[in-house]
Amino acid sequence: MATSFSLFNFVVQDGNGVKGMVDILGISEVPEQYIQPPYERIDKENAHSHGLPPIDLSKLDGPDHDQVVNQIAAAAETLGFFQVVNHGVPVELLESLKAAAHEFFGQPPEKKAVYLKGVSPSPLVKYGTSFVPDKEKALEWKDYLSMAYTGDVEALQHWPNQCKNVALEYLRSSINMVRKLLQALLEKLEVKLDDSEIDALIGSKMVNMNFYPACPSPDLTVGVGRHSDMGTLTVLLQDGIGGLYVKVEDNLEIPDQWVEIPPIPGALVINIGDTLQILSNGRYRSAEHRVRTTSKEARVSIPIFTMPKPAEKIAPLPELVKRDGTVAHYREFVFQEYMNNFFGNAHEGKKSLDFAAMPST
Numbered sequence: 392m393a394t395s396f397s398l399f400n401f402v403v404q405d406g407n408g409v410k411g412m413v414d415i416l417g418i419s420e421v422p423e424q425y426i427q428p429p430y431e432r433i434d435k436e437n438a439h440s441h442g443l444p445p446i447d448l449s450k451l452d453g454p455d456h457d458q459v460v461n462q463i464a465a466a467a468e469t470l471g472f473f474q475v476v477n478h479g480v481p482v483e484l485l486e487s488l489k490a491a492a493h494e495f496f497g498q499p500p501e502k503k504a505v506y507l508k509g510v511s512p513s514p515l516v517k518y519g520t521s522f523v524p525d526k527e528k529a530l531e532w533k534d535y536l537s538m539a540y541t542g543d544v545e546a547l548q549h550w551p552n553q554c555k556n557v558a559l560e561y562l563r564s565s566i567n568m569v570r571k572l573l574q575a576l577l578e579k580l581e582v583k584l585d586d587s588e589i590d591a592l593i594g595s596k597m598v599n600m601n602f603y604p605a606c607p608s609p610d611l612t613v614g615v616g617r618h619s620d621m622g623t624l625t626v627l628l629q630d631g632i633g634g635l636y637v638k639v640e641d642n643l644e645i646p647d648q649w650v651e652i653p654p655i656p657g658a659l660v661i662n663i664g665d666t667l668q669i670l671s672n673g674r675y676r677s678a679e680h681r682v683r684t685t686s687k688e689a690r691v692s693i694p695i696f697t698m699p700k701p702a703e704k705i706a707p708l709p710e711l712v713k714r715d716g717t718v719a720h721y722r723e724f725v726f727q728e729y730m731n732n733f734f735g736n737a738h739e740g741k742k743s744l745d746f747a748a749m750p751s752t
Contacts, residue, residue, distance in 0.1 A: 398422060399524070406504025408520040408534035410496055410689075413604045421608045427529045431617070432610060433636060433649070433683040441470070441637070441650045445658045449477035451571055463572060464579035464675075471619075471663040471678030472637045474655055475572075480564045482657045488561055489630050491554035492691040495536060496602040498553070506536070506551070513549035515539045522616070527737045532612040532684045533603055540596040558598045562695055565626050565659075569593055569697050572624060572661060580671060582708050592623050592666070594700035601692045603634070606684040614682035616738035620664040621729060622698030627660040632690040635660070638679040649681075665729070666699060669721045669747050672707035679741050701727035705747075721747040 402412050409425075412418065446466070450459045466473035496503070505511070506518035516538055521531040538550045538558060546559050570589060577584060584592075603614040614634060629635060629652075636649040652660055668677040682692070699705055706723035724747055732746045 399424065402530075403520055403524045405500070406507045406518065407500045408496075408503070408518075408602075409532055410534055410602060410604045411500045415500075419607055421606065421611050424530050425532055426611045427613055427616075431529070431613060433613060433681065435610075435651075435683060438636060439648070439650045441472070441652050443473070445474035445476045445655055447477050448475050448479070448568065448571065451575065460575045460579055463575050467576055467663050467667070467675040469676070470637055470639065470650075471676040472652055472660065472680070474652070474658040474660050475568070476655070476658050478565075478568050478659055480561065480568065480659065484557065484560055484564065485628055485657070485659075487557045488554075488628060488693050489691055491557045492536075492600040492602065492693060493689075495551055495553040495600060496534060496689075496691075503536075513545075515541065515545060515549045516551065522618075523734070523737050527616075529613075531615055531738075532606050533601055533614045533682070535602070536600040538598045538600075540598065554600065558600070558693075561628075561693070562596060562598055565695055566593075566596070566697075568659075569624050569626065569695075573667075576667070576671075576675065580674065580708070580711055581714070582711055591703050592670070592699050593697035594703070595622075595698040597696045597698070599694050599696070601682075601694070603682065603684055603690045603692075605689050606686055609684040609686050612684045614684045615680075617679055617681045617740045618738040619668075619677035619679050619741045619743065620662060620696060621666065621733045621743060622664040622696045623666045623670075624697050625662045625664055626695040626697075627662065628693040629654045629660060630690050630692065631656070632685055632688065634683040634685060634690060635692070636681050636683060637662075640676065640679075664696075664698070665741075665744055665747070666705060666726070668744065669705055670708050672712055672715075672717065673720050674711075677741065677744070698730075699726040701725075701730065705729070718749075720749055722749050 446462050503518050506516050520534045631654050633654045635652045639648045662678045665677045667675050703726045707719045733743050
Protein backbone atom coordinates (compact mmCIF):
# COMPACT_ATOMS: atom_id res chain seq x y z
CA MET A 392 0.00 0.00 0.00
CA ALA A 393 1.25 3.52 -0.78
CA THR A 394 2.53 5.64 2.08
CA SER A 395 0.23 8.26 3.61
CA PHE A 396 2.02 11.10 1.87
CA SER A 397 2.15 9.48 -1.56
CA LEU A 398 -1.46 8.36 -1.33
CA PHE A 399 -2.56 11.91 -0.50
CA ASN A 400 -0.67 13.20 -3.52
CA PHE A 401 -2.01 10.45 -5.74
CA VAL A 402 -5.62 11.11 -4.78
CA VAL A 403 -5.71 14.86 -4.13
CA GLN A 404 -2.85 16.58 -5.93
CA ASP A 405 -2.56 14.29 -8.95
CA GLY A 406 -6.27 14.46 -9.65
CA ASN A 407 -7.11 10.77 -9.44
CA GLY A 408 -9.72 11.33 -6.76
CA VAL A 409 -11.31 8.55 -4.75
CA LYS A 410 -12.53 6.91 -7.95
CA GLY A 411 -8.97 6.72 -9.28
CA MET A 412 -7.76 5.30 -5.98
CA VAL A 413 -10.41 2.58 -6.11
CA ASP A 414 -9.98 1.79 -9.82
CA ILE A 415 -6.19 1.95 -10.10
CA LEU A 416 -5.03 0.69 -6.70
CA GLY A 417 -7.81 -1.87 -6.40
CA ILE A 418 -8.16 -1.35 -2.67
CA SER A 419 -10.06 -3.89 -0.58
CA GLU A 420 -9.98 -1.91 2.66
CA VAL A 421 -10.36 1.74 3.57
CA PRO A 422 -7.06 3.65 3.76
CA GLU A 423 -6.34 5.21 7.13
CA GLN A 424 -6.81 8.76 5.84
CA TYR A 425 -10.50 8.03 5.16
CA ILE A 426 -11.38 6.32 8.44
CA GLN A 427 -13.63 8.65 10.40
CA PRO A 428 -13.51 8.89 14.20
CA PRO A 429 -16.36 6.87 15.74
CA TYR A 430 -18.48 9.93 16.58
CA GLU A 431 -18.54 10.97 12.89
CA ARG A 432 -19.63 7.63 11.50
CA ILE A 433 -23.20 7.07 10.32
CA ASP A 434 -25.18 4.32 11.99
CA LYS A 435 -27.41 3.22 9.14
CA GLU A 436 -29.03 0.37 11.06
CA ASN A 437 -30.42 2.60 13.82
CA ALA A 438 -31.34 5.60 11.67
CA HIS A 439 -34.96 6.46 10.94
CA SER A 440 -36.38 7.33 7.55
CA HIS A 441 -38.09 10.65 6.95
CA GLY A 442 -41.67 9.62 6.33
CA LEU A 443 -43.42 12.84 5.32
CA PRO A 444 -44.75 12.90 1.75
CA PRO A 445 -43.26 15.33 -0.78
CA ILE A 446 -44.86 18.75 -1.25
CA ASP A 447 -46.78 19.26 -4.49
CA LEU A 448 -45.55 22.61 -5.80
CA SER A 449 -48.14 22.75 -8.58
CA LYS A 450 -50.70 23.62 -5.87
CA LEU A 451 -48.91 26.89 -5.07
CA ASP A 452 -50.76 28.48 -7.96
CA GLY A 453 -54.22 27.24 -7.00
CA PRO A 454 -56.79 27.32 -4.21
CA ASP A 455 -54.47 25.31 -1.93
CA HIS A 456 -51.82 28.05 -1.98
CA ASP A 457 -51.99 28.87 1.71
CA GLN A 458 -51.85 25.22 2.71
CA VAL A 459 -48.74 24.61 0.60
CA VAL A 460 -47.07 27.75 1.98
CA ASN A 461 -47.72 26.43 5.48
CA GLN A 462 -46.20 23.05 4.56
CA ILE A 463 -43.06 24.69 3.16
CA ALA A 464 -42.66 26.99 6.15
CA ALA A 465 -43.25 24.20 8.66
CA ALA A 466 -40.49 22.13 7.06
CA ALA A 467 -38.17 25.14 7.05
CA GLU A 468 -38.84 25.80 10.73
CA THR A 469 -38.19 22.23 11.85
CA LEU A 470 -35.99 19.89 9.83
CA GLY A 471 -34.78 22.40 7.24
CA PHE A 472 -35.25 19.79 4.51
CA PHE A 473 -38.22 18.76 2.38
CA GLN A 474 -38.90 17.12 -0.96
CA VAL A 475 -40.95 18.53 -3.81
CA VAL A 476 -42.77 17.07 -6.80
CA ASN A 477 -44.49 18.72 -9.75
CA HIS A 478 -41.67 21.24 -9.55
CA GLY A 479 -41.43 22.08 -13.24
CA VAL A 480 -38.12 20.31 -13.92
CA PRO A 481 -38.70 17.53 -16.47
CA VAL A 482 -38.10 14.05 -15.10
CA GLU A 483 -36.31 13.11 -18.34
CA LEU A 484 -33.83 15.90 -17.66
CA LEU A 485 -33.14 14.55 -14.18
CA GLU A 486 -32.33 11.14 -15.64
CA SER A 487 -30.02 12.74 -18.21
CA LEU A 488 -28.26 14.63 -15.42
CA LYS A 489 -27.38 11.45 -13.56
CA ALA A 490 -26.09 9.86 -16.76
CA ALA A 491 -23.97 12.94 -17.51
CA ALA A 492 -22.44 12.84 -14.04
CA HIS A 493 -21.44 9.21 -14.50
CA GLU A 494 -20.02 10.08 -17.92
CA PHE A 495 -17.83 12.88 -16.56
CA PHE A 496 -16.46 10.91 -13.61
CA GLY A 497 -16.02 7.82 -15.77
CA GLN A 498 -13.33 9.55 -17.81
CA PRO A 499 -9.63 8.72 -17.35
CA PRO A 500 -8.05 10.71 -14.48
CA GLU A 501 -6.00 12.92 -16.81
CA LYS A 502 -9.18 14.15 -18.51
CA LYS A 503 -10.64 15.30 -15.19
CA ALA A 504 -7.37 16.60 -13.77
CA VAL A 505 -7.31 19.48 -16.26
CA TYR A 506 -9.99 21.11 -14.03
CA LEU A 507 -8.01 20.84 -10.80
CA LYS A 508 -7.70 24.00 -8.71
CA GLY A 509 -4.75 26.03 -9.92
CA VAL A 510 -4.67 24.55 -13.40
CA SER A 511 -8.31 24.68 -14.52
CA PRO A 512 -8.69 26.74 -17.71
CA SER A 513 -11.52 28.67 -16.07
CA PRO A 514 -12.15 29.88 -12.51
CA LEU A 515 -15.76 28.82 -13.08
CA VAL A 516 -14.92 25.10 -13.09
CA LYS A 517 -13.20 23.08 -10.39
CA TYR A 518 -12.69 19.33 -10.04
CA GLY A 519 -11.60 18.00 -6.67
CA THR A 520 -12.03 15.50 -3.89
CA SER A 521 -13.21 15.76 -0.28
CA PHE A 522 -13.91 19.34 0.94
CA VAL A 523 -10.76 20.96 2.36
CA PRO A 524 -8.32 18.02 2.22
CA ASP A 525 -5.38 19.83 3.80
CA LYS A 526 -7.44 20.74 6.89
CA GLU A 527 -9.53 17.62 7.42
CA LYS A 528 -8.83 15.07 10.14
CA ALA A 529 -10.28 12.39 7.86
CA LEU A 530 -10.96 12.72 4.14
CA GLU A 531 -14.44 12.42 2.63
CA TRP A 532 -15.14 9.53 0.26
CA LYS A 533 -16.22 11.81 -2.58
CA ASP A 534 -15.09 13.41 -5.83
CA TYR A 535 -16.84 16.48 -7.19
CA LEU A 536 -17.17 18.84 -10.12
CA SER A 537 -18.15 22.43 -9.31
CA MET A 538 -19.52 24.75 -12.02
CA ALA A 539 -20.15 28.39 -11.12
CA TYR A 540 -22.74 30.21 -13.21
CA THR A 541 -22.14 33.72 -14.52
CA GLY A 542 -24.20 33.45 -17.70
CA ASP A 543 -25.24 31.02 -20.41
CA VAL A 544 -22.44 32.01 -22.79
CA GLU A 545 -19.72 31.47 -20.20
CA ALA A 546 -21.26 28.17 -19.07
CA LEU A 547 -21.36 26.77 -22.60
CA GLN A 548 -17.82 27.97 -23.20
CA HIS A 549 -16.16 26.70 -20.02
CA TRP A 550 -18.23 23.92 -18.39
CA PRO A 551 -17.13 20.37 -19.37
CA ASN A 552 -18.60 19.03 -22.59
CA GLN A 553 -19.88 15.86 -20.93
CA CYS A 554 -22.39 17.74 -18.81
CA LYS A 555 -22.60 21.44 -19.72
CA ASN A 556 -25.82 21.36 -21.73
CA VAL A 557 -27.82 19.23 -19.32
CA ALA A 558 -26.43 21.03 -16.23
CA LEU A 559 -27.31 24.40 -17.70
CA GLU A 560 -30.84 23.26 -18.51
CA TYR A 561 -31.16 21.90 -14.96
CA LEU A 562 -30.21 25.30 -13.61
CA ARG A 563 -32.50 27.21 -15.96
CA SER A 564 -35.52 25.06 -15.20
CA SER A 565 -34.95 25.16 -11.43
CA ILE A 566 -34.57 28.89 -10.85
CA ASN A 567 -38.28 29.67 -11.21
CA MET A 568 -38.98 27.02 -8.57
CA VAL A 569 -36.36 28.55 -6.25
CA ARG A 570 -37.95 31.97 -6.61
CA LYS A 571 -41.40 30.56 -5.81
CA LEU A 572 -40.08 28.77 -2.73
CA LEU A 573 -38.31 31.86 -1.46
CA GLN A 574 -41.38 34.01 -2.05
CA ALA A 575 -43.51 31.47 -0.14
CA LEU A 576 -41.10 31.51 2.81
CA LEU A 577 -41.02 35.30 2.86
CA GLU A 578 -44.82 35.38 2.63
CA LYS A 579 -45.03 33.28 5.77
CA LEU A 580 -42.69 35.75 7.49
CA GLU A 581 -45.01 38.56 6.29
CA VAL A 582 -42.06 40.25 4.60
CA LYS A 583 -42.25 41.63 1.07
CA LEU A 584 -39.16 41.95 -1.10
CA ASP A 585 -39.19 43.23 -4.67
CA ASP A 586 -37.76 41.24 -7.56
CA SER A 587 -34.35 42.90 -7.39
CA GLU A 588 -34.02 42.12 -3.68
CA ILE A 589 -34.94 38.48 -4.26
CA ASP A 590 -32.49 38.32 -7.17
CA ALA A 591 -29.74 39.60 -4.88
CA LEU A 592 -30.36 36.73 -2.44
CA ILE A 593 -30.04 34.07 -5.15
CA GLY A 594 -27.80 36.05 -7.50
CA SER A 595 -24.90 33.59 -7.27
CA LYS A 596 -25.54 30.08 -8.54
CA MET A 597 -23.46 26.94 -8.73
CA VAL A 598 -24.13 23.44 -10.05
CA ASN A 599 -22.12 20.62 -8.47
CA MET A 600 -21.87 17.00 -9.44
CA ASN A 601 -20.86 14.66 -6.62
CA PHE A 602 -19.55 11.14 -7.17
CA TYR A 603 -19.35 8.58 -4.36
CA PRO A 604 -17.47 5.43 -5.44
CA ALA A 605 -18.44 2.11 -3.88
CA CYS A 606 -16.62 1.77 -0.57
CA PRO A 607 -15.34 -1.50 0.94
CA SER A 608 -16.36 -0.42 4.48
CA PRO A 609 -19.11 2.23 4.44
CA ASP A 610 -19.44 2.14 8.22
CA LEU A 611 -15.94 3.63 8.57
CA THR A 612 -16.32 6.51 6.11
CA VAL A 613 -18.54 9.43 5.15
CA GLY A 614 -19.27 10.74 1.69
CA VAL A 615 -19.76 14.25 3.07
CA GLY A 616 -19.19 15.27 6.67
CA ARG A 617 -21.61 17.13 8.94
CA HIS A 618 -22.34 20.63 7.65
CA SER A 619 -25.01 23.12 6.68
CA ASP A 620 -25.00 24.90 3.33
CA MET A 621 -23.91 28.53 3.39
CA GLY A 622 -26.37 29.87 0.82
CA THR A 623 -30.07 30.65 0.64
CA LEU A 624 -31.70 27.53 -0.81
CA THR A 625 -30.18 24.34 -2.20
CA VAL A 626 -31.88 22.13 -4.80
CA LEU A 627 -30.63 18.54 -4.78
CA LEU A 628 -31.16 15.65 -7.15
CA GLN A 629 -30.51 12.26 -5.55
CA ASP A 630 -30.15 9.06 -7.50
CA GLY A 631 -32.08 5.96 -6.46
CA ILE A 632 -29.41 4.63 -4.09
CA GLY A 633 -29.78 7.22 -1.33
CA GLY A 634 -27.53 8.05 1.59
CA LEU A 635 -28.54 11.58 2.66
CA TYR A 636 -29.00 12.09 6.42
CA VAL A 637 -30.33 15.16 8.26
CA LYS A 638 -29.98 15.96 11.94
CA VAL A 639 -33.13 16.37 14.03
CA GLU A 640 -32.49 19.22 16.46
CA ASP A 641 -35.65 19.19 18.57
CA ASN A 642 -35.61 15.60 19.81
CA LEU A 643 -34.49 16.00 23.43
CA GLU A 644 -35.11 12.32 24.20
CA ILE A 645 -32.73 11.14 21.47
CA PRO A 646 -29.90 13.68 21.08
CA ASP A 647 -28.02 13.73 17.77
CA GLN A 648 -30.75 11.77 16.02
CA TRP A 649 -30.34 11.55 12.26
CA VAL A 650 -33.03 10.73 9.71
CA GLU A 651 -32.47 9.52 6.18
CA ILE A 652 -34.09 11.45 3.32
CA PRO A 653 -35.14 8.55 1.07
CA PRO A 654 -35.00 9.01 -2.71
CA ILE A 655 -38.38 9.54 -4.32
CA PRO A 656 -38.54 9.06 -8.11
CA GLY A 657 -38.97 12.41 -9.85
CA ALA A 658 -38.64 14.44 -6.63
CA LEU A 659 -36.09 17.10 -5.78
CA VAL A 660 -34.76 17.75 -2.29
CA ILE A 661 -34.79 21.33 -0.97
CA ASN A 662 -32.78 22.44 2.00
CA ILE A 663 -32.51 25.70 3.90
CA GLY A 664 -29.08 27.34 3.95
CA ASP A 665 -27.35 29.48 6.58
CA THR A 666 -28.26 32.68 4.74
CA LEU A 667 -31.98 32.04 5.10
CA GLN A 668 -31.57 31.16 8.78
CA ILE A 669 -29.82 34.51 9.28
CA LEU A 670 -32.34 36.49 7.23
CA SER A 671 -35.23 34.96 9.21
CA ASN A 672 -33.39 35.67 12.49
CA GLY A 673 -33.40 31.99 13.31
CA ARG A 674 -37.03 31.20 12.52
CA TYR A 675 -36.01 29.06 9.55
CA ARG A 676 -33.24 26.55 10.17
CA SER A 677 -30.38 25.62 7.94
CA ALA A 678 -30.16 21.87 7.96
CA GLU A 679 -27.14 20.03 9.30
CA HIS A 680 -26.67 17.07 6.99
CA ARG A 681 -24.16 14.47 5.85
CA VAL A 682 -23.88 11.64 3.32
CA ARG A 683 -23.22 7.95 3.82
CA THR A 684 -21.24 5.80 1.43
CA THR A 685 -22.33 2.43 0.05
CA SER A 686 -20.52 -0.81 -0.69
CA LYS A 687 -22.82 -1.90 -3.51
CA GLU A 688 -22.34 0.62 -6.29
CA ALA A 689 -21.24 4.17 -7.00
CA ARG A 690 -23.81 6.89 -6.56
CA VAL A 691 -24.17 10.49 -7.72
CA SER A 692 -25.98 13.57 -6.49
CA ILE A 693 -26.34 16.93 -8.23
CA PRO A 694 -27.03 20.04 -6.12
CA ILE A 695 -27.73 23.60 -7.23
CA PHE A 696 -26.54 26.13 -4.67
CA THR A 697 -28.24 29.52 -4.74
CA MET A 698 -26.48 32.22 -2.76
CA PRO A 699 -26.36 36.00 -2.37
CA LYS A 700 -24.01 37.95 -4.58
CA PRO A 701 -20.58 38.23 -2.92
CA ALA A 702 -20.89 41.98 -2.25
CA GLU A 703 -24.39 41.68 -0.76
CA LYS A 704 -24.81 42.72 2.87
CA ILE A 705 -26.61 40.06 4.90
CA ALA A 706 -28.37 40.48 8.26
CA PRO A 707 -31.71 39.58 9.83
CA LEU A 708 -34.51 41.27 7.91
CA PRO A 709 -35.00 44.54 9.84
CA GLU A 710 -38.77 44.65 9.39
CA LEU A 711 -39.02 41.15 10.84
CA VAL A 712 -36.95 42.01 13.91
CA LYS A 713 -38.80 45.26 14.48
CA ARG A 714 -42.27 43.79 14.05
CA ASP A 715 -41.61 40.80 16.31
CA GLY A 716 -39.98 42.95 18.98
CA THR A 717 -36.97 40.67 19.20
CA VAL A 718 -33.25 41.27 19.12
CA ALA A 719 -31.17 40.42 16.08
CA HIS A 720 -29.34 37.15 16.66
CA TYR A 721 -26.89 37.75 13.84
CA ARG A 722 -24.72 40.69 12.85
CA GLU A 723 -24.51 42.29 9.43
CA PHE A 724 -21.70 41.11 7.17
CA VAL A 725 -20.70 41.03 3.52
CA PHE A 726 -21.43 37.63 2.04
CA GLN A 727 -17.95 37.26 0.54
CA GLU A 728 -16.61 37.26 4.09
CA TYR A 729 -18.93 34.39 5.00
CA MET A 730 -17.80 32.45 1.92
CA ASN A 731 -14.14 32.92 2.82
CA ASN A 732 -14.76 31.57 6.30
CA PHE A 733 -16.88 28.66 5.04
CA PHE A 734 -14.36 27.43 2.48
CA GLY A 735 -11.43 28.05 4.80
CA ASN A 736 -12.44 25.39 7.32
CA ALA A 737 -13.27 21.70 7.34
CA HIS A 738 -16.87 20.61 7.80
CA GLU A 739 -17.90 20.79 11.45
CA GLY A 740 -21.67 20.79 11.76
CA LYS A 741 -23.20 24.27 11.84
CA LYS A 742 -20.12 25.94 13.25
CA SER A 743 -19.99 28.15 10.16
CA LEU A 744 -22.89 30.12 11.63
CA ASP A 745 -20.66 31.25 14.51
CA PHE A 746 -19.10 33.69 12.08
CA ALA A 747 -22.39 35.59 11.85
CA ALA A 748 -23.50 35.28 15.45
CA MET A 749 -24.06 38.50 17.37
CA PRO A 750 -21.20 38.92 19.86
CA SER A 751 -22.07 38.30 23.50
CA THR A 752 -22.38 41.33 25.74
